[in-house]
Amino acid sequence: MPELAEVEVVRRNLSRWWRGRSADRVCILDEKLVESGESDALQAALKEPLKKAGRRGKYLFCHMACGQVLVFHFRMTGKIVCGDKPDPKYGRLSWHVDGAGWLVFKDQRRLGHLCLLSEETLDDYRPLKEMGPEPEDISVDYLRGVCSDRRLLKTALLDQSIVAGVGNIAVSELYWRLRFAPEIKCGQLDEEDWRRLVEEMPLYFEEIIEKSMSDEILYIEEGGTPNDFQVYARFDELCSRCGGTVDKRKVGGRTTYYCPECQRKGA
DNA sequence: TAGTCTGTTAGACA
């Protein structure tokens, strides 16, 4: 899914819709979502009141009153919405919450995951154990220390064990803000660059979370979605800062959008 | 039509 920002929006929405409330019905719409034999336990957990919705990186954790924890990962196209139907298009799991309606885990590409853990085993969950700090908890010394000089900065930032939650869109947007060229290597950043990067990451997420707050996360790929980004998905459009023409290229296997005129650092 | 994308990530491999 979604990167950190979109998961955070879902977390806030779930807090609003679901916290303190229990569900009376559960529909597993896609069997592939559930490990075999876990179906009953999952349904039981979903009917518990939600105690707290938490997030780490791109993972969402629903702590239920019984001590079970539902862990969602949305990969490319997952989201959770609130509606009045138990089985909308691309729905994989839905549960009916008193006073809120049908909450639905939708996931067009079906790459998302859901697993059921307990409070006690949560710390052993591998993605959590291997995850780096949140962007707001990163220090310059830490980041510089774990980024080797010859590695692409982009690859390092997308590595969830270095920083949690950074995705492909965030890289394009951060590079634009910092005027970094797409292929900049870690070794090409000076002291000031590292400082700006560490400062800008949490700011970027904060701003995009605010802009994205709504009852349903819309992805750019979905028609009619406004593009809130400066360069991402703006190929051939004009750079809002310098008027240059936005270009795109593959870096580390994923497309980076950038302005060749004003993003020169490391070019 | 076939190939190539897509806001992810784990694992195999060179």
Place this chain on the structure above:
DNA sequence: CTGTCTAACAGACT
């Protein structure tokens, strides 16, 4: 260590 390819998957685009 690092980068690259693949596989999960579905649909849109060229």
